[in-house]
Amino acid sequence: MKASLLNYPFELVAPMAALGSVLLLPLGPLLIPRTYICFLLVYFTVFLYTQVSHLFKFYITATKMKKNIRAWNQRSVTEEEEGDKINNVNVNKNSTRERITSTDQDLEDMETSLKLYDDSHFIHAFIVPNYAEPEALLRDTIKRIANHKNAQTNYVIILAMEAAELNHEAKANSLTEYFKDSFLHFIVTAHPADIPGEARGKGSNVSFAARHGCAQMIQHGIDRRRVVITVSDSDSSIPELYVKEVEKSFTQAEDPYFLLFAPPIFFSRNCFDVPAAVRMTDITWSAMVMSSLSNSRGLAFPCSTYSLSMVLAERVGYWDTDADAVGEDMHMMLKCFFKTDGLARCCPIFVPINLTNVQSDGYFSSMNARFVQAKRHYNGVADLAYTLRNAFGVKDTIDAGHVFASKKTSIYAAPNFWLDKLVISIKVMEAHLIPVTSGWLMFAAVPLMQFILFPPSSFSAFVQPEDNPILTSEFYSNLWNVVRVITVLLPFPLFGTLAVYEVLHRVVDRELYHKSHTRTWRNMFDYISLPVAAWAFLTIPSTIASIKRLYKTNNEYIVAEKFFDEE
Structure with missing residues (x-):
């Protein structure tokens, strides 16, 4: 009980950041103008620095992706x-x-x-979690994996169904029959909806499927040390190059059983069939994921699709299933990191996984579907409290998953574990606190403060001239001018990121997916929708998700709507 009380303040970080950002807009200039000017200077300077850093890291990732794609084509x-x-x-x-x-x-x-090249020592188990997804989409996703050279001898599909889905058995039987000769094994699991203590979602489905699928593979005589588990989305198009790069990195790693393999995500399957704001949201989302992968310490986070060994999954007790694990991809990396005392690392695989944009049956319905998806994604803010609690809090009990089969993991921790905990905490805070604060402060802080301190009419003055620090102090006047200059510079790293992305998108479409149609100069008009996309799919959903942490609720299991026409 005492440990729970000591850990509780970490739960307040996200909601306080959200509420504080909104309240500071009018109250900062009125109540604490001097402190507010200093705060804005520090916030915008740090934000600009991080965005410039992300731009360089994104460029590194894009360069390595193009190099891998061209080397693969040359090898072919x-x-x-x-x-x-x-x-x-x-x-x-x-x-x-x-x-x-x-x-x-x-x-x-x-x-x-x-x-x-053709023979492989590894057995690849692909977990495909789904709930109310079109059968045609699942068939297409699995068919792309079936086209890999070693699919019949080295691939296992674990089709992770939800028992609560109506007629899920018929869908599973149809897919099983269709792919009966395409893989080494085709395993179907049905995750029950009434397991006590579980929160419904991708994480609990993946955990159930992994446990039962791994047990079946072991029954078939497969050595667990050979198994690489790949978690995908129902719309993930996984190229064969990704599998080969995972095998290469696994073979070359000093200790591959402490690695999560994370690829970039890419949206190109139906990107021209959705509103520009939806398209731009997913482009910036994928760019952020790509930039995080170029991290020299291996402290990055997978998104959507990723791989790890069965050995590591077993050591940490598989995936968490409670409400705090709703962001299953980032949460699994965090769990592995803390449960191995900082030995687990994220290994980037510079091969893009092609995903589908959210799409409904009309322009505004597609916008609403993307908003619903954004709210679900930002529920992953629960990982912020989880990270701070494990890095700096008091543990209630010793988790059984912390007991490892390896002597190395039970005796030794990473040499700079405390530094790594600090770094990974900063990264998680950046991932969840920047979205919930930047939209309010970047768009509204300077204009609103300008309006409050320098109203267009003296009759509407909120602050008396003698209380205005910009008028009475040269120091604060200079600080305010610096703040305004920095706000002008803030968009430029994003413009640079998008310029790099435009080149990358064409290379991936033409040289990896061999598409004849890709982005052109006409798509430059997409950028007009960026302010709408930022507010509708970033600031507002993240603010809602953060404030909801004050009263944890059981969210309904909702998936983003996707249209798919099977050719």
Whole structure:
């Protein structure tokens, strides 16, 4: 009980930040103008610094993504050429003995190199959680995985259904029949809706599917050390290059059983069928995810789709299922980090996962669907209290998941664990407090303070001239001028990010997905919708989610609507 009381203040950080941002707009200039000017200077300076840093990190991520894509394409061309050479050798094998002797060695070398590429030591288990998703969308998502070279020998699909969905059995049986010969195993799980203590959502579904799917794989004789679990969304288009890069990183890592493998997210499947504001929201969302991946300490967060070993999942007790774990992707990284005393790290995989924009049957209904999705996403603000509580709070009990099978994890912690806890806490605060504060302060702080301190008419004066620090103090007058200059500079890092993204989007569409249609100069008009997108899908939903932390409620299990026409 005492520990719970000591931890409770961490629950107030998010709602206080949300309420404080709104209240400061009118009350700051009226009650504490001097302090408010200093606060705005510090806030805007820190914000500008972080945005410039994110721009450089995003550029690094984009460069590595393009490099990986082009190397993959070059390797594919080389393999085709080698295959042609092998075929030519077989056609001409009745030539002279001298030629047979020389080409047989070339044939053996080429076959060996191709075999190393085709064969895989790993078993990849793809968890596809879904609830009320179109069957055509699920079929298309799984079909893209089935097209990988090693799907029949090394891939396991775990179709994570929700028992509460009407006719989920029929959908699962239809997909099982369709893919019965496409994978090593096709496992179907149905997550019950009435498990005590669980909050309904992707996290609880994934946890149920992972536990039961892993148990079935072990029953089939699969070594848990070979299993890499990939959690996806129902609309995740996972290219084969991603799987190969995960295997490469896993093989080269010093201790791969403490890694979560995180790719960038990309929205290109139906991006031209949705409103510009929806499109721009997802573009900026994916850019933020990409920039976070280029982190030298490995303290980053996966989003939507990611991979980890079965060994690590078992060590930390699989996925959490309570209401504080609603943001299952970030929460799983945080859980692994704290449960391994800072040994767990995020390993970036610079291969984009293509997702579907939220889409409904009309312009305004699509906007509303994106707003509903944004509110659900920002419920992940619960991770802020979870992070602060585990980093600086008092633990109520010792979690059973903290007991590991490995001696290394039970004896040693990361050498800079306290520093890492501070860094990861700052990153989580940035992820959740910037959205809930920046919209109010960036758009309204300076204009509203200008209006309050310098009203257009003396009859509407809120502050007497002698109480106006900008008029009575040269120091505060200079600070105020600096604040105004910084606010002019604030959008420029975003403009730079979008410029880098435009080039990246074309490369990914044309060179990885081989699309004939991609973004053009006409899409520059999308940027006009940025203010609407920022307020409707960032500031307001994050503020609602933060204030709701004052009275935790059980949210209804709602998924974002997606249209999908199966060709």
